[in-house]
Amino acid sequence: MSQNKLKYTMTSMKAILLMIFVFTFSSLLEASEELSSSLLEADEARPTDKHTLTEVDGILREYVDRGVLTKEEEKTVIELAKKRGIEKVSKISTFYIRPSSARGISVHGVEQVKGREILNSILTVNRKGWTHAGRVPGKADIQFGDFWAGKASIRKTTILMVDKKEYRISSPHGLTTEQCDSMLKKLQDGKFTLAPNAQKERLKGIDWKKPTSFNKFGDNISASFSAKGRESGWYTLNISLDGEKLLISEIMLAMP
Numbered sequence: 349m350s351q352n353k354l355k356y357t358m359t360s361m362k363a364i365l366l367m368i369f370v371f372t373f374s375s376l377l378e379a380s381e382e383l384s385s386s387l388l389e390a391d392e393a394r395p396t397d398k399h400t401l402t403e404v405d406g407i408l409r410e411y412v413d414r415g416v417l418t419k420e421e422e423k424t425v426i427e428l429a430k431k432r433g434i435e436k437v438s439k440i441s442t443f444y445i446r447p448s449s450a451r452g453i454s455v456h457g458v459e460q461v462k463g464r465e466i467l468n469s470i471l472t473v474n475r476k477g478w479t480h481a482g483r484v485p486g487k488a489d490i491q492f493g494d495f496w497a498g499k500a501s502i503r504k505t506t507i508l509m510v511d512k513k514e515y516r517i518s519s520p521h522g523l524t525t526e527q528c529d530s531m532l533k534k535l536q537d538g539k540f541t542l543a544p545n546a547q548k549e550r551l552k553g554i555d556w557k558k559p560t561s562f563n564k565f566g567d568n569i570s571a572s573f574s575a576k577g578r579e580s581g582w583y584t585l586n587i588s589l590d591g592e593k594l595l596i597s598e599i600m601l602a603m604p
Contacts, residue, residue, distance in 0.1 A: 408439040415442030415451045415478075424492050429455040429471050431490050432500045451478040457500075464507040464525055466516070471500040508532055508559065515559050522564030531571065531587070531594060532559055540594040550599040552576075554583045575603070 400416070402409045407426075411417065417425065417440065426437050439456040457469035474483065476494035485496040504519040510533045520528050534540055536556045542548055558574035560582060569588065575581035586598040 407437055410439065410441040412442050412444055412451070415444070415453075417442070417453070421495075424495050425453055425455055425473050428473055428490060428492055428495060428497050429457075429500070432471050432497060434469050434471055434500055445480070448480065450480045451475070453478075453495075464509075465519065466505045466507065468503045468505070469500045470503050471497050473497045510536060515557075517559050518561045520562045520564075523562055523569070528562040531562060531569075534594050535571065535585075540596055543595060543597045545598075546596055547599045547601075550583060550601055553601070554599075575601075 400409075400411050407422075409417075409422075422440060425440060429437055434455060434457040436458050437455055438458045439454075441454045441456070443452055443454065444450070445452055453473035453475060455471040455473060460467040474485070474496050485491045486498065489496045489498050505516045506519045506525055506528070508515040508517060508525065508529050510529060515532065517528070542551075553575055555574045555576045559571065560574060561570070561572045563570050567588070568586065570584055570586055572582050572584045575583060581601075581603040584600045584602070585596050586600070588595045588597060
């Protein structure tokens with residue numbers, strides 16, 4: 349083979365290889381862009397627990413993403429609440445039933461405050477297309493269109509006081525309000541002892557400003573707090589008391 353012919357052949361091969369490389373790179377780049385776009389769309393489409401707050405006509409609305417009611421739908425759930433004994437509605441909220449993407453509706457009556465105890469009537473409303481697949485109204489439920497509900501429940505909450513700040517928790521079992529006040533202050537001030545086998549690293553995830561419950565069964569005391577930076581999830585502490593000393597023996601984490 350002559351030198352010119354060899355040179356021509358090598359040049360042609362280089363050109364072909366360059367074309368293959370450019371085509372392959374372009375295809376990979378296009379596929380990467382399509383994948384990134386798909387992931388972005390999926391992320392944007394993923395339902396979140398982010399709330400929006402509005403207040404109209406004296407009723408507070410607290411709706412999650414993909415859980416917003418129209419004015420007509422609000423009228424329907426308010427009418428359902430009246431049928432279930434809630435004459436005056438103070439709040440309508442929607443929520444996700446985690447870990448699923450099913451949603452529910454809560455209708456709150458006006459709070460009744462008695463000292464540091466608060467009573468509130470709450471009606472849970474189901475909606476077709478929002479609730480779990482296959483769930484249908486029961487015989488005792490009242491139904492208006494796509495919405496139905498059973499009986500309203502009474503929620504009892506208690507106000508704790510620490511350094512003149514109020515914190516609402518589920519009404520405690522086996523503990524006085526004053527005992528809960530004292531334990532909450534010690535926990536917020538870091539005046540506790542952690543057992544050697546307790547999960548120390550979990551302390552940083554606890555939102556000490558958002559207590560949810562204090563309970564005592566026998567000698568076992570538990571206190572729950574919301575998790576930092578999350579719309580859902582909480583920590584439960586197993587606590588024991590030695591006089592005025594507070595010992596945390598275990599830190600449990602629940603993330604729906």
